[in-house]
Structure formats: C-alpha cells, structure tokens
Amino acid sequence: MAGFEGRMLEVNLADGKVGRSTVDKDVLRKYIGGSGLAARLMFERVRPDVDPLSPDNILFVMTGPTSGTNLPGGSRLAVCAKSPLTNMWGESNCGGSFAAELRSAGWDGIVVQGASSRPVYILIEDDKAEVKDASDLWGKNNFEVTSILKKRHGGQRTGVLVIGQGGENLVKYAAICNEDRDFAARCGLGTVMGSKKLKGIVVKGSGKVPLAEPTRFANRRKVVVQKAKENVATMVLGQMGTSAAVDVSxxxxxxxxxxxxxxxxxxxxxxxxxxxxxxxxxxxxxxxxxxxxxxxxxxxxxxxxxxxxxxxxxxxxxxxxxxxxxxxxxxxxxxxxxxxxxxxxxxxxxxxxxxxxxVMDCFENGILxxxxxxxxxxxxxxxxxxxxxxxxxxxxxxxxxxxxxxxxxxxxxxxxxxxxYAVVVKGMEVPMHDPRANHGLGLSYATGVRGACHTNDIIYSIGVGIVNWPEFNLAPGVATMQSQGMAEIVKNSQDLGQIYGSAIICYMTISVMDGEDLIDIMQSASGFDYTMEELKECAERIWLLKRGISNLMGITAADDTLPKQILTPTKEGGAAGSAPDLQLMLREFYPLRGLGPDGRPTKEALERVGLSDLAARLY
Ligand code: SF4
Missing domain, CATH: 1.10.569.10 (Aldehyde Ferredoxin Oxidoreductase Protein, subunit A, domain 2)
Incomplete structure (x- = not known):
C-alpha cells in the first residue's frame, strides 16, 4: 500500500449514513495532510457564514503522512472546524493513540457533517463504520466514557475520542479528550462535537500504518531516534515534562x-x-x-x-x-x-x-x-x-x-x-508565554491563524534557543526582547510550523530533525518526492489559505491586536521594562507574509501559490 492517500471516512449524522471519499493526489501533495488538508476541504465545503454550532459546520478529524508512525513526535491528530469561540478558522491537535489506530484501520481522516437528534458515537472497525446510540453515555464525563468505550470495543488499544459535560452543554471552549491525557482543547472543537450530539468516536484498526517506502522510512527513523536520545530538549521533556518550562520562564x-x-x-x-x-x-x-x-x-x-x-x-x-x-x-x-x-x-x-x-480581576476592581x-x-x-x-x-x-x-x-x-481584563486575541484566551519576554510571540499571537496560539508556529522554541533550521533562516541566539526584525523570524517560524502541523509532527521535537531528515521522512511516508522548496511553498499556501478562510469569516487587520496587559511593560522580573512594538512588527510582517493593508492576502501572493480560487472569493 502507498503512503498517505487521503482516504476519508464521510459521516452524516443527520441520517446516520457513512461513506468514503478520496482526496485528489494533487490536492494531497499541495496541502500535505493534517490541518493543511483540512483547510482546503473546509474552503471547498463549508460556507464562511455558517453558524459554528449548526449542522452545516463540518468537523474534520485528520491525520497526516507521519501520523501514527513510530517517528518521535509522530503520533499526532488534528481536529479542525469553524470555531464557536472565535467564529473563524479553528484547529487543535493532540497526541495519544487515536491517529495511529485510525490509520491502522485504513483511514486518513474523518469528515463529520450534519447533526444527530439524539446522542450518538461513531464506531470504526477497519473499513466498517457505523453510527451508534450513545444515550447511555450522555451526561458522563471523559474518563468514565473513555473507560466504558474501551471495555465495550476491544480494550486498551482501541482509539477513543470523547467529549465530557463541557462539550455536551456547548461551553464555548470545550475540549476533545483522546486517551484521558491528551486533549484537542483549543478553539472549542469539543463544542462542535456537542452541537452534533456526537459523544465520541471509537476506532479499531488491524492493519499497519501505511508508508510509501517502509524500509527507507525505518532507516531514517533510526537516525532520528538516535538524535532524540542525544537531544537536550527531548531529554529534559522525558525527565521533567513540559512543566520544566515553568522554572525557566x-x-x-x-x-x-x-x-x-x-x-x-x-x-x-x-x-x-x-x-x-x-x-x-x-x-x-x-x-x-x-x-x-x-x-x-x-x-x-x-x-x-x-x-x-x-x-x-x-x-x-x-x-x-x-x-x-x-x-x-x-x-x-x-x-x-x-x-x-x-x-x-x-x-x-x-x-x-x-x-x-x-473574573478575579473584576473582583479586585469592584466590578463583581x-x-x-x-x-x-x-x-x-x-x-x-x-x-x-x-x-x-x-x-x-x-x-x-x-x-x-x-x-x-x-x-x-x-x-x-x-x-x-479579558486577555484575548480574536476571542481566544492568550496561552501562557509572555510576549514581553519574546516580542516575536506578540506578533505570533496577534496574527496566529487560530487566534492567540502557542503551537501554530515555533517562536517559543526559537526564543529559548533550541531551533536551528538554516533552510528557514532560523537559528539560536535571537535577541528576544526586541521588535525590529522579528517579523521575518515569525513568518519563517509560521511556515515551518505549518509543515509540522500538516505532516503532523509534534512541535516538541522541533529541535530533533534537520532538513535532510524531514525530506527523507516526508518522501518515504507520503510517496511524494518533496523538496524543501516545495514544502516551503506548501507552507505559504496553507498559511494564506487559513488566513483567507478567516478573512471570509470576517477577520480584518483590525483584529490583529494584542490586549493592553501584554503591551504594558512590567516593573519587575526578567522582562522588566520590555514590551512588544506591535505596530512596528505588523508593518514589517504584512508585506513579508503577503498580506495587504486590510489584512487580506494580496491577489499576487495568492496567485503565486496557486490560490486564485481564494483570490476570486476575497476580491
Ligand atoms: S514529544 Fe511528548 S507530546 Fe509529543 S508526541 Fe512525544 S510523548 Fe507525545
């Protein structure tokens, strides 16, 4: 079997019918997989003015060419839809085992449309899929439902995605739980599941994760595993987890x-x-x-x-x-x-x-x-x-x-x-790294394709000096508390982030592979003879498409802002006196990124990457 082929399970919850579709090879190659491919499918299939909680919003559960392989960081799953929290492009990704199990079952993604009138879950067993009643599960929380579904359908190895009461009750930031410990949490995509009365998705696969060139992939994987064993960042992650960053930050x-x-x-x-x-x-x-x-x-x-x-x-x-x-x-x-x-x-x-x-600020300031x-x-x-x-x-x-x-x-x-006192960008609460200590984070939050985001690019990792990607002009030693010149670093970091997010490879392993590893992995996993130049063009295309989708949903340059807290220097601490100069960075960033003054991708930028259909809808 060849590698990542865009075999999509199509589920319509309105009538419970399941079917299949296959993504055109040219589209696959241009959008890689994961959130990139989901963006293309959303552009083609979802009206920009759709109510995120209506049956017409579509949930894309996506894998990528490296998903489910045993590459370090290669276990990710992307979930995408119009976000009920931000009313624009929404994406979230998580680890766990669901992606591996889905690909073992012979699927590269799931497209869920429509809404059920009663609670249901989707059961996938290799090439068979059906919509099942979930009335007995509705009202239960994530850990209990995960345990019930695993027992009911094959045990610990079974892949399970579920929502808890937050998703059922349409909390605007409800998360999707994958295996008790992994969550596609941002953008309220669990809320989209809840609006469809979709309690969960269960998958059991008995095949192997398909790779275009398994031996070549395995050989390169050995190289990458050895590098990961010797890599300081992954060693720290293994020993202390991500919480090690608290002590540094x-x-x-x-x-x-x-x-x-x-x-x-x-x-x-x-x-x-x-x-x-x-x-x-x-x-x-x-x-x-x-x-x-x-x-x-x-x-x-x-x-x-x-x-x-x-x-x-x-x-x-x-x-x-x-x-x-x-x-x-x-x-x-x-x-x-x-x-x-x-x-x-x-x-x-x-x-x-x-x-x-x-709310606590409101208490302190006498509002509540x-x-x-x-x-x-x-x-x-x-x-x-x-x-x-x-x-x-x-x-x-x-x-x-x-x-x-x-x-x-x-x-x-x-x-x-x-x-x-609401510290948000485009309606999404800002993640927990402070742009006053790394001005690039400020530009990244202000322009992130899903709102304030810590995983859509790798600017945090650049700030702590663990990124060395000469192909993207990204190197350690960036002076993080300056705004001048940061736009190019952020733009390049967004591009590398789009490749990782579409492939889908965990950002936590960004310092492990080099360009040669990435090309070898991408070619042997997907079957496409990608070059670095082609991958960079894919990244531009994907970023501009996600941005353009959000523009069609109403986002403009006026939304590329930061809350005043982040623009106000503190008097104490490691970043005392520092604050990002957002306007300066935006002035440098827009032309580099291919955005016009109103925040839309320019026609020229879109045509350069083959997005004239997006240009036609934007202009
Ligand atoms: S680095 Fe951590 S989060 Fe990323 S895939 Fe590996 S175990 Fe999962």
Missing amino acids: MVTGDLPGKNWTVGDNTAVASKIGGAVLNSPTYLTGNKSCRGCMVGCKRVVRIPEGPYAGMKGPGPEYEGVVSLGSLLMIDDMAAVIKLNELCNDYGIDVISFGGTVAM SAKDADGLELKWGNADAVMKLVPKVARREGFGDVLAEGAKRAAERIGKNASD
Whole structure:
C-alpha cells in the first residue's frame, strides 16, 4: 500500500449514513495532510457564514503522512472546524493513540457533517463504520466514557475520542479528550462535537500504518531516534515534562502571573514548577503518545490533603500556569486537581484559566462580588472556589453559564469595564508565554491563524534557543526582547510550523530533525518526492489559505491586536521594562507574509501559490 492517500471516512449524522471519499493526489501533495488538508476541504465545503454550532459546520478529524508512525513526535491528530469561540478558522491537535489506530484501520481522516437528534458515537472497525446510540453515555464525563468505550470495543488499544459535560452543554471552549491525557482543547472543537450530539468516536484498526517506502522510512527513523536520545530538549521533556518550562520562564519573565499584571511571580511559581511536580511527592512515572520515545507525559498522585487520592495524568506547562500562576494559586496539589477536573469535564485549561483570571480581576476592581458569583469568593489564590466553578461552567449552572462563553463574551455580559481584563486575541484566551519576554510571540499571537496560539508556529522554541533550521533562516541566539526584525523570524517560524502541523509532527521535537531528515521522512511516508522548496511553498499556501478562510469569516487587520496587559511593560522580573512594538512588527510582517493593508492576502501572493480560487472569493 502507498503512503498517505487521503482516504476519508464521510459521516452524516443527520441520517446516520457513512461513506468514503478520496482526496485528489494533487490536492494531497499541495496541502500535505493534517490541518493543511483540512483547510482546503473546509474552503471547498463549508460556507464562511455558517453558524459554528449548526449542522452545516463540518468537523474534520485528520491525520497526516507521519501520523501514527513510530517517528518521535509522530503520533499526532488534528481536529479542525469553524470555531464557536472565535467564529473563524479553528484547529487543535493532540497526541495519544487515536491517529495511529485510525490509520491502522485504513483511514486518513474523518469528515463529520450534519447533526444527530439524539446522542450518538461513531464506531470504526477497519473499513466498517457505523453510527451508534450513545444515550447511555450522555451526561458522563471523559474518563468514565473513555473507560466504558474501551471495555465495550476491544480494550486498551482501541482509539477513543470523547467529549465530557463541557462539550455536551456547548461551553464555548470545550475540549476533545483522546486517551484521558491528551486533549484537542483549543478553539472549542469539543463544542462542535456537542452541537452534533456526537459523544465520541471509537476506532479499531488491524492493519499497519501505511508508508510509501517502509524500509527507507525505518532507516531514517533510526537516525532520528538516535538524535532524540542525544537531544537536550527531548531529554529534559522525558525527565521533567513540559512543566520544566515553568522554572525557566519564571526567571526570564516569560511566565504570566495574576492575569498578566506581574513580571516576577516567583513566590507563586516556585511552589508549582517542574521541580515540585517532578518531586517524589507527586510524580509516579511518565508516559508517551503511542510510538513516541520521548515520554514527556507526567503520571502523578496526590498523597495527602483535601485532594488526596487523585492518581493519573499530571498537568502540562499550560495547565500549571493557567490554573496556577495566572490565578495566584500556589498549591501544587490544587493545580493538579483543577487540571484533572477540567480534563474530566472536558474544558480547555487555558481558556478556563484566562476566563477565571478576568473574573478575579473584576473582583479586585469592584466590578463583581460573591453575590454575583453564586456565593463564590473568586479572589486571587482561592483554589477551592475555582474548584467549585469547574462543574458549574461545564454544566452551565448559575454564574458558570456566563463563564462558559469564554473571557471575551463573559466580560461583555458582566458589563462595566470588565472587558479591560479579558486577555484575548480574536476571542481566544492568550496561552501562557509572555510576549514581553519574546516580542516575536506578540506578533505570533496577534496574527496566529487560530487566534492567540502557542503551537501554530515555533517562536517559543526559537526564543529559548533550541531551533536551528538554516533552510528557514532560523537559528539560536535571537535577541528576544526586541521588535525590529522579528517579523521575518515569525513568518519563517509560521511556515515551518505549518509543515509540522500538516505532516503532523509534534512541535516538541522541533529541535530533533534537520532538513535532510524531514525530506527523507516526508518522501518515504507520503510517496511524494518533496523538496524543501516545495514544502516551503506548501507552507505559504496553507498559511494564506487559513488566513483567507478567516478573512471570509470576517477577520480584518483590525483584529490583529494584542490586549493592553501584554503591551504594558512590567516593573519587575526578567522582562522588566520590555514590551512588544506591535505596530512596528505588523508593518514589517504584512508585506513579508503577503498580506495587504486590510489584512487580506494580496491577489499576487495568492496567485503565486496557486490560490486564485481564494483570490476570486476575497476580491
Ligand atoms: S514529544 Fe511528548 S507530546 Fe509529543 S508526541 Fe512525544 S510523548 Fe507525545
């Protein structure tokens, strides 16, 4: 069998019918797979003005040429749809085992359209697929449903994607859970599943993940595995997980605290950092996504105190900071428990943390009090109150119904000047790396194709000096606290990010492969004789298409902004006195990126990469 062939399972939940389609080879080659291919399919099949929660929004569950292979970082899955949180292009990716199982079953992606009138799940067993009743699962949360579906359909190896109560109740930032510990959490794609009454997708495959040239792929994989074993970044990830970055970020000024208002939050962060999470008190082991040897996932327990008894997946960096430092919660056990609750109910930890941080600022500034919040004293550091808020948000009960809308809409409903405290870009809560310590992050957040995003490019990794990709003019040693010249670095980083996001390879392994490895892997996995120049053109095309889709959905240059917190220098910490000059960076960025002054891709840029059909719809 050849490699990645664009074999799509088509499911219409309106009538329960399943079918198949195959993506044209030329389209596959140009859009690679993953989120890139999903963008092309969305452009062709989804009306830009579609209500994200209507049956006409389509959910794309995508793999890529390297998905499900045992390449380090090669276990990813991308989920894409119009986002109910941002009303524009939405994408999210996660690890786990679902992608491998889907490809073993002979599918490269799933296209879910329509909506069911009753709860259902999709069962895929190799080339057979059916829509099954999920009435007995509706109302249950992620961990229980995952366990039930695995037992019902073949055991631990079965791939399972599910939503919890957050998705069922259309919380605007509901996550999709893959294997208890991996989440496609951003952009509210679990909400799209909930709107379709789709509780889950189960897949069992008995074949091999298809590769165009298996021997060549295996030989190159050996080289990459050896490099990963000797790579400092992946060694640290294996030993300490992503939470190791907390300890680094609190020194460099990269760690947001107290809703982005303090530059030095060491007093809080030092109690919840990587050293604490990885101490024998909490850490019991580590795990990997299927086929990856990095092992960055933490397995933890809470041995004592009010949350004693918890055992299972520990928080990632983003969870530690959004549920800890951002809210001034300095109790490691509380952060672990909060992370577990959000994951079980199925809500994105970053959006939840950002929304609660806005509320805590409203409490501090006299806009809200406990009587507005069902009696909860949502003051800085009050972990117990936040703990009680998670189920209220997921079930849309009382004040939780307001917060289920995300920081931007919730602030608008709260009124007064609450919106001043919503740290969002294009309606999405900003992830947990501070652009004041790396101005490129500011440009990246302002122009990210899915809103403020920490994974659509690799600018964070460039900032910490672990990226060396001469083919993209990306090298260690970037002076991060300057804005001049940052546009080119961000543009190139977005391009490399689009290749990784479409292939789909985990960004955490960005420092492992070089250009020769990437070309060998891409050719032997896909069967296309890609060159680096061609991949770079694919990246441009994919970025411009995602941007153009969002333009068709209403995004303009006026949306390429940053919240005032991020544009205000702090007086203390590793980035004291520093703030990104966004206007300068945007002036340099737009022409490089092929955007006109109104924020749309120019006709010339679109025609250069073969997107004249997008140009015709934009102009
Ligand atoms: S590096 Fe970590 S998150 Fe990425 S694929 Fe490997 S185990 Fe999964």
